[in-house]
Every structure is written in C-alpha cells, then in structure tokens.
Amino acid sequence: GAGVSQSPSNKVTEKGKDVELRCDPISGHTALYWYRQSLGQGLEFLIYFQGNSAPDKSGLPSDRFSAERTGGSVSTLTIQRTQQEDSAVYLCASQGVGETQYFGPGTRLLVL
C-alpha cells in the first residue's frame, strides 16, 4: 500500500516490560513524526526525524523513550520499563514536500 503503516496495531504488556513500536512511512518522505494520544487528550509531539539531520527529541517524556530511524525509512519507537501512564495510542506520521502529514492507523498500547 502507499500509506503509512504501523505495527503492531494493538499491544498489551505488563508494567516494567519493554515494547517496540514500528512505523513504515510513505516511500520518499523525508520527515517522520511520532505522536502520542492519551485518553481525552490531543496529539502530543514526541520526536521528529528529518532526512539525515539529528532528530528533534524534545517531546520525549522521559529517558525510557527512544526512537531511531534506519536508512531514512523505517522508524522504531522503544519504551523501556513501561508504566501504566504510557498507555495511549502512538501515532506515526510521514511528510514529504509540503505541510501535510500522513498518519498511520496507530498502535494502541495498554500497560497493565
């Protein structure tokens, strides 16, 4: 498909475990964003990748969160030692030329 894909679509984990969330952006898009949407909240910016530049990590809520983007394409968001407050929908968006972001369907994370 031509859209942004994310996996897994749903993830249930136990408190203290590590999780990895994957994002496959639209081919050729140089910018990639990760957002988090907690229940009843808006989209909270987490991290931004642009080409080969150093990522903007200013939105990561703690050092338990990290992300990487390999080969300028696929991105992985890792949450270590998950906490119940990490439960949210994690959305990835890619962006090419222009201001429009294209979002994936999200990963729904539930930490028990």
Add this chain to the structure above:
Amino acid sequence: DQQVKQNSPSLSVQEGRISILNCDYTNSMFDYFLWYKKYPAEGPTFLISISSIKDKNEDGRFTVFLNKSAKHLSLHIVPSQPGDSAVYFCAARLPSGTYKYIFGTGTRLKVLA
C-alpha cells in the same frame, strides 16, 4: 501550557446545516494551520490548511477562516453530512529550527440525519 485550544469537546449539527469548529492559539509565531479529521481506529487525515498570511481558504464544502488579531481559526462545513461525523483536530506549525506541529485536543462532531 496548551498553545492550541479547542474548547468545545463535542458538537452536534443537523444534516444540511453548517458546522463551525473553533480553535484558539496563543503563539503568534505559528506560520501554518491545518485541520485533520479522525475516524475511530484510524489515524488523522488531512482536511484543509491555511497559511498565516491568508485569512480564508476554501475547498469544496470546507472553509477555514483565520483571524490573526484574535488568534482564532475556525472550520466551516457546509452543508454538513452524516459522513462528516468524526473528531476534528486543529494543528499549528512552529517554524523554529525543526518544524514542530502543535495539536489541539479535538472536537467530536456528530451530524444528525
């Protein structure tokens, strides 16, 4: 500190009538504004945008108005259709260093048939 605010969490409108969704912001440095629509279990999809140098942009049934002096933008949908029922997010771009987008908390629109 919520830089982009959507103060109405929900809105119900009769089919065929106008839907007006509002968004207020505090940062005068925002240079671009966008509206996204989100259906359940899907990611947001782009709807319409406006540059800060404009005051109106129209695309079919959708029009966005920007009032910079009031730091307010609105999305008008005319006529409203049941398929428009979704959560609408406004977003603003901050052009400092990397492009960062600040999203509002969303307004759930329900169009009644």
